[in-house]
Amino acid sequence: MRADAAVNREAIIGAAIELLADVGLSVSTRQVAAAAGVGIGTLYRHFPTRTDLLHGVGTCLRERVDALAARFDERATEDIEAAWLAFGHEFVGLRLGRLIAQAAAFPDFFLDDAAVVERRAEAAGAIAARLDVAKRAGLVREDVDAFHFVLGASQISRPLGAAVDGLVPGWNEWLVDVYLRGLRP
Amino acid sequence: MRADAAVNREAIIGAAIELLADVGLSVSTRQVAAAAGVGIGTLYRHFPTRTDLLHGVGTCLRERVDALAARFDERATEDIEAAWLAFGHEFVGLRLGRLIAQAAAFPDFFLDDAAVVERRAEAAGAIAARLDVAKRAGLVREDVDAFHFVLGASQISRPLGAAVDGLVPGWNEWLVDVYLRGLRP
Numbered sequence: 331m332r333a334d335a336a337v338n339r340e341a342i343i344g345a346a347i348e349l350l351a352d353v354g355l356s357v358s359t360r361q362v363a364a365a366a367g368v369g370i371g372t373l374y375r376h377f378p379t380r381t382d383l384l385h386g387v388g389t390c391l392r393e394r395v396d397a398l399a400a401r402f403d404e405r406a407t408e409d410i411e412a413a414w415l416a417f418g419h420e421f422v423g424l425r426l427g428r429l430i431a432q433a434a435a436f437p438d439f440f441l442d443d444a445a446v447v448e449r450r451a452e453a454a455g456a457i458a459a460r461l462d463v464a465k466r467a468g469l470v471r472e473d474v475d476a477f478h479f480v481l482g483a484s485q486i487s488r489p490l491g492a493a494v495d496g497l498v499p500g501w502n503e504w505l506v507d508v509y510l511r512g513l514r515p
Numbered sequence: 516m517r518a519d520a521a522v523n524r525e526a527i528i529g530a531a532i533e534l535l536a537d538v539g540l541s542v543s544t545r546q547v548a549a550a551a552g553v554g555i556g557t558l559y560r561h562f563p564t565r566t567d568l569l570h571g572v573g574t575c576l577r578e579r580v581d582a583l584a585a586r587f588d589e590r591a592t593e594d595i596e597a598a599w600l601a602f603g604h605e606f607v608g609l610r611l612g613r614l615i616a617q618a619a620a621f622p623d624f625f626l627d628d629a630a631v632v633e634r635r636a637e638a639a640g641a642i643a644a645r646l647d648v649a650k651r652a653g654l655v656r657e658d659v660d661a662f663h664f665v666l667g668a669s670q671i672s673r674p675l676g677a678a679v680d681g682l683v684p685g686w687n688e689w690l691v692d693v694y695l696r697g698l699r700p
Contacts, residue, residue: 427675430675430679431674434676434677434678434679435678437678441681441682477682477686478689478690481679482689484675485671485673485675485690486670488612488673489616490612490616490619490666490670491615492622493619493620493622493625493626494615496626498662498663501666501667504663504667505663505670507697508667508694508698509697510697511696511697511699512692512693512697512698513697514696
C-alpha cells in the first residue's frame with residue numbers, strides 16, 4: 331500500500347472507532363468518511379462495504395491487543411510485575427468499553443458473526459497466555475479468565491465525562507490500580 | 516401526601532431516573548410523564564419545573580444512599596465484613612454510572628448547582644463515615660475516599676448489554692467482587 335493510502339486507511343479506521351463508540355453500529359460510511367477527512371470514494375476503495383469497514387476496525391483492535399501482548403512478552407523477561415501492571419493499564423487504555431456496549435446491541439453481529447467470533451477467540455487466546463504468565467508469577471488469581479479480564483478492563487475504561495475528571499482528578503487511573511490489585515491472589 | 520399521589524410521585528421519579536440515564540438531562544417532562552403513565556398535569560403538580568424534577572431525582576438518590584448506609588450500620592454490629600461486602604454490592608446496584616455520565620455533560624448543573632453540590636457533600640459525608648468503619652476493620656485502605664469509592668462503584672455498574680451478560684454470565688457481580696478486593700489494604 332502506498333504511504334498516503336496507508337495514512338487514509340488509518341484515518342478511516344480511527345474515525346470509525348470513534349464514531350462506532352459514540353453513535354454505534356448504525357453509523358454510516360458517509361459519516362465516517364467525513365470525520366476521517368476523506369472522500370466517500372476513498373473510503374469505498376479501502377472498504378467496499380460497511381461490513382468490510384466493521385471488520386477492518388475489528389482487525390485493527392486485534393492488532394492493538396497483539397502489540398500490547400508483544401510488549402508484555404518483552405518486558406516480562408526483565409520485570410514481570412512491572413510488565414503486568416503496564417499491560418493492564420495499556421489494555422484499559424484501549425478503551426474498548428464503549429465499543430463493546432455498542433456492538434453488543436447488535437447480537438447478530440456481536441455473538442454470531444463468524445469473523446467476530448473467530449477474532450474474539452484468537453484475542454482471548456493471546457490474553458489467556460499472558461494471564462498464565464502473570465498467574466505463575468503470583469500476580470493474578472487462578473480463576474481469572476481472559477473474557478472476565480477483558481470485560482473488567484473494558485468496563486472501567488468508559489469515560490464518565492470531563493466534569494467528573496475535573497472533580498476527582500486521576501480517578502480513572504486509580505480505578506485501574508484497584509482493579510489490578512483486586513485480581514491478585 | 517395521599518397514597519395514590521405518593522404512588523404517582525414514585526412512578527414519575529422512577530421514569531425520570533431511567534430516562535435521564537438513557538437520554539440525558541435534555542429529557543422532556545412530557546417524555547417522563549408518558550413513561551410514568553401519568554398526565555402532564557399530574558407531573559407538574561408534583562414538580563412544577565424541570566429543575567424541581569431533577570432535584571426530586573437527586574433527593575431520591577440521596578435517600579437510597581442513606582437507606583444503604585442505615586442497613587450497613589445495622590449489619591455492621593453483627594458481621595462487619597459481610598456488612599461491608601453487602602454495602603459495596605448494593606451501592607453498585609444503585610447503578611449511578613449512567614446518570615453521572617449524563618449529568619456530567621452539563622457542568623453548570625453537575626459542578627455548580629448549589630443544591631447538587633450540597634447533596635453531593637452530604638452523601639460523601641455519609642459514605643465517608645461508613646468507609647471509616649470499614650477501614651478500622653481492615654477492609655478498606657486508608658487512602659480510599661468517598662468520591663473515589665463512589666466513582667469506582669458507579670463506573671462498574673454501567674450496563675454493557677444483554678449480549679455481553681449472555682456471553683459471560685455473572686461478569687458484573689464478579690467485577691464488583693474484584694473491585695471490593697482491590698480496595699483492601
